[in-house]
Amino acid sequence: MQVARKIVLHFPPLLVDQPIIYRLVKDYDLQFNILKASVTPKEEGLLVLELSGEEKNYERGVRFLADTGVEVQSLIQDVARSEDRCTHCGACVIICPVGAFVVEPRTRRVDFLDTKCIACELCIKACPVRAMEVRL
Amino acid sequence: MTKTIAEINEKIARGKAVVVTAAEVIDIVKEKGVAKAAQEIDVVTTGSFGPMCSSGAYMNVGHSKPRIKLGGGKVYLNDVPVYAGLAAIDLFIGVTAIPDDDPRNRLYPGDFAYGGGHVIEELVAGKDVRLVASTYGTDCYPRRKLETWINIKDVNEAVLFNVRNAYQNYNVAVNLGERTIYTYMGVLKAKLGNANYCSAGQLSPLLNDPLYKTIGIGSRIFLGGGVGYVAWQGTQHNPSAPRTEKGVPTQGAGTLAVIGDLKQMKPQWLVGTSFLGYGCSITVGIGVPIPVLSEEMLAYTAVTDADILAPIVDYSEAYPQRKPDILGEVSYAALRSGRIVVEGKEVPTASLSSYFKAVQIATILKEWIQRGEFLLTEPVAPLPGVEAGITFKPLEDRPLEETASSP
Numbered sequence: 001m002q003v004a005r006k007i008v009l010h011f012p013p014l015l016v017d018q019p020i021i022y023r024l025v026k027d028y029d030l031q032f033n034i035l036k037a038s039v040t041p042k043e044e045g046l047l048v049l050e051l052s053g054e055e056k057n058y059e060r061g062v063r064f065l066a067d068t069g070v071e072v073q074s075l076i077q078d079v080a081r082s083e084d085r086c087t088h089c090g091a092c093v094i095i096c097p098v099g100a101f102v103v104e105p106r107t108r109r110v111d112f113l114d115t116k117c118i119a120c121e122l123c124i125k126a127c128p129v130r131a132m133e134v135r136l
Numbered sequence: 137m138t139k140t141i142a143e144i145n146e147k148i149a150r151g152k153a154v155v156v157t158a159a160e161v162i163d164i165v166k167e168k169g170v171a172k173a174a175q176e177i178d179v180v181t182t183g184s185f186g187p188m189c190s191s192g193a194y195m196n197v198g199h200s201k202p203r204i205k206l207g208g209g210k211v212y213l214n215d216v217p218v219y220a221g222l223a224a225i226d227l228f229i230g231v232t233a234i235p236d237d238d239p240r241n242r243l244y245p246g247d248f249a250y251g252g253g254h255v256i257e258e259l260v261a262g263k264d265v266r267l268v269a270s271t272y273g274t275d276c277y278p279r280r281k282l283e284t285w286i287n288i289k290d291v292n293e294a295v296l297f298n299v300r301n302a303y304q305n306y307n308v309a310v311n312l313g314e315r316t317i318y319t320y321m322g323v324l325k326a327k328l329g330n331a332n333y334c335s336a337g338q339l340s341p342l343l344n345d346p347l348y349k350t351i352g353i354g355s356r357i358f359l360g361g362g363v364g365y366v367a368w369q370g371t372q373h374n375p376s377a378p379r380t381e382k383g384v385p386t387q388g389a390g391t392l393a394v395i396g397d398l399k400q401m402k403p404q405w406l407v408g409t410s411f412l413g414y415g416c417s418i419t420v421g422i423g424v425p426i427p428v429l430s431e432e433m434l435a436y437t438a439v440t441d442a443d444i445l446a447p448i449v450d451y452s453e454a455y456p457q458r459k460p461d462i463l464g465e466v467s468y469a470a471l472r473s474g475r476i477v478v479e480g481k482e483v484p485t486a487s488l489s490s491y492f493k494a495v496q497i498a499t500i501l502k503e504w505i506q507r508g509e510f511l512l513t514e515p516v517a518p519l520p521g522v523e524a525g526i527t528f529k530p531l532e533d534r535p536l537e538e539t540a541s542s543p
Binding site: 084085087088089090091092093094095103107108109110125126128129130 | 323330408488489490
């Protein structure tokens with residue numbers, strides 16, 4: 001069975017200069033999509049990934065990460081919308097690089113498709129009523 | 137066919153009035169024609185829900201013991217400075233006010249997370265707000281400092297008083313420059329990256345009564361989730377703006393000053409607003425009922441987004457430098473399609489005013505009227521119309537080295 005999961009990886013300083021993600025592709029046949037990266041040499045690194053592939057390979061890959069010393073957290077939901085605050089104006093629509101906000105043509109309601117969201121956080125401050133929140 | 141407001145009110149009181157929204161009236165007119173629709177319909181309700189910066193509230197907080205003269209002193213609500221140049225305990229808070237220690241645009245683009253609009257939203261939500269004041273002492277007002285919680289339910293009056301709301305049409309903002317800019321029309325990406333607009337279009341109050349034939353001083357309206365009134369024409373009211381044959385202005389034109397008891401308003405219709413790199417504001421819900429006094433009035437309310445044109449303005453150069461140049465005109469129907477063409481380039485559009493919520497406002501107002509809870513008022517005076525010849529004047533600098541002119 002194919003799986004696709006968003007995970008947060010914390011790299012200890014020792015591992016920052018090692019090609020770990022490459023091994024996920026080469027040895028475990030997994031695909032990755034980097035949603036966010038903050039990796040500085042000699043310091044801790046943080047990587048938010050969507051990892052997809054065969055479930056068996058995915059689990060082996062994640063175990064490999066943990067064995068190497070990478071701390072793995074699952075990312076349940078990263079950016080969420082406060083339904084109470086959202087005014088459905090639509091200012092976010094042109095800000096989102098992946099089209100996660102869609103205006104329903106008849107009612108002009110703005111829908112947030114969190115499955116499309118890549119947690120880039122561009123919408124957070126572009127929203128005039130600050131209805132978008134980072135939730136980890 | 138003519139009706140009077142008194143006749144319409146009588147039908148409202150009997151629960152017999154036919155009320156439709158400014159969105160619904162469009163299809164009714166398409167189906168039945170203006171004459172038949174005007175006979176059947178008594179009231180058309182409009183709505184708008186967008187950022188409106190010339191908004192604020194005044195309140196009278198009651199006298200402390202011993203008394204303090206806030207008037208002439210420095211007063212803060214949740215660290216936001218409020219205007220205290222009135223009598224001892226009357227205050228005015230404007231929605232664009234921000235705390236003294238807000239970094240503004242020093243860290244560009246500034247965040248502007250909390251300002252006067254957010255204070256008003258919290259007051260309306262019934263939350264306690266921190267009042268901190270310092271002033272000079274007098275014989276009758278000896279106290280110099282005050283730090284206390286206040287709550288909207290305890291103050292004597294809390295009144296929303298917005299000096300310019302419900303703009304009749306507005307600019308479409310684009311950016312011809314080389315870098316992203318941060319404006320009151322939202323984030324505008326470089327080289328025509330997006331086009332932002334801000335009007336409820338066919339639902340907008342003054343676009344449904346383009347020549348101010350029914351909306352006037354004293355008109356009872358939906359304001360911030362409660363009942364309010366048109367107090368005056370708004371600032372920058374410009375009835376002389378260019379218009380289409382049907383009287384619909386093709387740029388910003390009429391405006392309304394509105395007033396209402398803040399205590400009966402609701403926080404979901406007065407929402408604190410932050411424009412990245414620009415400042416704080418508030419998103420205000422307004423709805424105005426239009427009495428169908430004649431076929432002519434009904435025809436006005438049948439205006440559609442395709443009939444309303446707005447000017448496309450460059451906010452990287454033309455707007456800040458007050459150049460009159462526009463890059464063309466575009467209809468709200470085109471804007472709502474999600475893409476327009478500017479200078480030969482296809483540009484994605486975004487709205488700052490919520491059409492979805494404007495429909496809700498028009499619907500709530502319709503239900504109030506249908507239930508007989510909301511009667512229409514006869515304006516006590518009209519708003520200045522085209523014949524008034526009022527224009528929107530710029531400020532021409534007069535260097536202080538020149539002698540001041542005397543009357």
